[in-house]
Amino acid sequence: MTLTWTDLITLDLGKLNEAATEWKTAAEELAKLHGTVRDGLVKKSEAARWEGVNATVTREFVRSAAKEVDDLQREAKSIHAVLTDAHAELTRIQKQAKTLAEEARQGDPTHDPEPDPGLLVSDGGGGKVRVESSICDAKGPNQRTQDMIRWYADTLAGLVTHAAEVDAAVTRALRASHGADPHNAGHAEYTSLDQDQLPRAMKLAALGEDVKPAQQAELRRLWQSLSPDARAQLWTAHRDDLLAAGLFNPSVKQVAPDRGSGKHGAQETEWNDWVTRTKMQGLVVFADGGDLNDASRHMKHYLDNTGIPMELPVDKMLTDDDGFQSHVDRRHLLNHEAAWREQALAEYERNGGRAVAIPVETANADYSFSQGTEPNWFYAVGSARSNVTGVVTVVPGADGRPVVGLDYQVNVWDRYNWDEGKGVHIGKFDIPDGEPGQQHKVGLAQEFNMAGSGSVKHYELGNGAAVPAPDDPGRAGERSDPGRHARDGGGDVDR
Structure with missing residues (x-):
């Protein structure tokens, strides 16, 4: 299912935070249990003076049980790290989306030589965002308002896409952590979402000036999502490629300073x-x-x-x-x-x-x-x-x-x-x-x-x-x- 504008701004991130907290508790409890098993059962089993088939089977069972507890603890710790990262990133994206939508709605009554009208933001479907002027004008919006509409629509749609990409990264990391076998825990370990996102960023950065517009936009979103540590790794490995790919292109509004002369070719030539x-x-x-x-x-x-x-x-x-x-x-x-x-x-x-x-x-x-x-x-x-x-x-x-x-x-x-x-x-x-x-x-x-x-x-x-x-x-x-x-x-x- 495609994430929509409505999904993003109504997303209940409190539940995600609760889930991350529960997995943190689970990881801590499993760590205690693993310590008990390791320092108790395993040590006693290994130190016991008994031999024979029963002793061999029992020792192997105790070792297996200890390993399973350790695997479960590492899996819980990995899931907690992924969910914590996801909560922080989605919270940032959602907050930015709401702030920009409110900014668009208010317009700028102080802009000179004439105020910027408020803009209406709504769900455009398929991950797109519809932005339109709140003022009806038979001639249509002037050049500055058109630029504002385009910038808000593109920027807000980019945030929807960013949230969807974070969601997809979380899904991949959780699947890799859990594995396909419900009876066998402890697969890939994650300390953050960087482990999913950094390889993709490295691949896109390597394209340099050959990066396509959609790939450039994704690379810029990944650059924002990565931790300062992972970002430094990417910068060190691909500085020149990142610059060639337009990493430093501005994201602030680039809009006409005023309404302009009016509609092109609207009058008869004299x-x-x-x-x-x-x-x-x-x-x-x-x-x-x-x-x-x-x-x-x-x-x-x-x-x-x-x-x-x-x-x-x-x-x-x-x-x-x-x-x-x-x-x-x-x-x-x-x-x-x-x-x-x-x-x-x-x-x-x-x-x-x-x-x-x-x-x-x-x-x-x-x-x-x-x-x-x-x-x-x-x-x-x-x-x-x-x-x-x-x-x-x-x-x-x-x-x-x-x-x-x-x-x-x-x-x-x-x-x-x-x-x-x-x-x-x-x-x-x-x-x-x-x-x-x-x-x-x-x-x-x-x-x-x-x-x-x-x-x-x-x-x-x-x-x-x-x-x-x-x-x-x-x-x-x-x-x-x-x-x-x-x-x-x-x-x-x-x-």
Whole structure:
């Protein structure tokens, strides 16, 4: 039976906790019984001065009985460990699902320039989750609301799938622990669900950049489920493969900052719209010939009218604008590194001084590029959202002291649009407010999503090391960059 959204949020995890507690008690009682049998019956049987067929049979029976009690105790201990892990993981998943559903229901009345409406979450059947706006609009939800609906639906459905995968892992572990013979206890031993999940994660990670979307999603869920110890084993064995498989892709909301210009192609084209298009094509050429290469590239892509997402060269953005680099360092790294280090060291101690790995991700933070100091990125993206994803590792150092390191990448995203109140004034080109956005409304241009990630960097936490600088972007985005038009979907700048 497929786990559904309703199953997840109504799951009575108290019963699972009770079962885990009962198996813990059973394991403890069986351990006492095994001690009694081992130190009592077995010792007396082995020490008894008797010989013959009866003595041989009796000794073997006592040994067999002691072994069976020992097997039962190990099986009970294994089942307790599996159920305890399952309870903790399912509790975490269920709590996250309920929190996100409530967050969707409330919307965001404080969002500027207009509030985000509440969203209705319901069971979509087959493990899917239906999310829809609580406000009826004949034109349908705007771009930001559409993005919100998609993100909540995908994220909540992912949690349903995650819970189903945990349930399947528990089933496999319990079957392996119990075996197929009800009269013969003591088969596979489990100290946690890692023993079921880690081999699967290793197999998926080995695919690297060849991982398919469904496998990538499963790998990311396994990464979250694994213990810090098992996660460190996976990271040590497959670091580069994990990065190639998109392990650091952000999971926070990547949604349009506002409603956008409206529905694409909903209005009739007028003569003035063609005049505006001609101006914007001229601006593309003008900007491309100056220091506004990225602004030119993005406007050209808008006028290409494909709506295809575009990759942002994040290392270049960080290198071009010191203020943006400072924003990332302060908001996403320096503000968090003390807490990350403390959490990782606590897990390291709990793990007996063995290596651990802790996934980290920061919340969205907006940054607005300055028209005066950085006009290229001001016109290319305006304001962009960013966060940092990564992993904090703790390993024993050469001197025995723990070494705490952070591997991370910077992620940036935005939506290219010209909503109401946005115009452009560069040199001799003056396109009044509203006219660039009108191109989308009449179907001569099309808004598109932009997203990208910087190079993965590493530095140690707690030793005063400076945050690493981004990689040298080289010619990325410049006229001499051979790959810039490929990122734009191909083709030359309109001239």
